[in-house]
Amino acid sequence: MPIFEPPYYAVVFTSRREPADDGYAETADRMAELAAEQPGYLGMDSTRGPDGLGITVSYWRDEESITGWRRNAEHTLARERGRTDWYAEWAIHVAKVERAYQNRA
């Protein structure tokens, strides 16, 4: 549940899973690991409820780091699998964080 010194970027990925797994969990773990290695990656929060609705928020230093991650070849292939096989529905918001606060450091 990380926060950072604004300004930075949040990418909010909302999705509804199809019931079949078919390699999803493994790829999701790999993408979390790979994202964390990218320049400008700050952190991530991710959860999915019993109804299949998931929200993943990744935090990035600037727009360039988001673009770099989007162009990553392995991530591009994973997104294509996601669109065809894993997600019934998805949406992405790219937003510039202006304020962040929390109840513990």
Added chain:
Amino acid sequence: MPIFEPPYYAVVFTSRREPADDGYAETADRMAELAAEQPGYLGMDSTRGPDGLGITVSYWRDEESITGWRRNAEHTLARERGRTDWYAEWAIHVAKVERAYQNRA
């Protein structure tokens, strides 16, 4: 899983629940209902995983509408209950949405 015409605002509320319910579910439902009545409210996505990690993203037309909702008396009381009774940990990001896209209209 709504998107809107940028620019607008996303408020990302991340939280980890304490195990006891003690009125939480009822208040959460009431806050979702009340938020939807506020000027400038656009929509919401909310989910919580089996580990207790929840992410709620609410979408607002502008900063004024976020301030108005923060000052709502019933919401202020609910936040105080949340801080003392319901959440082990929480964080808030207020971010200006620059781009939004999805796989269906």
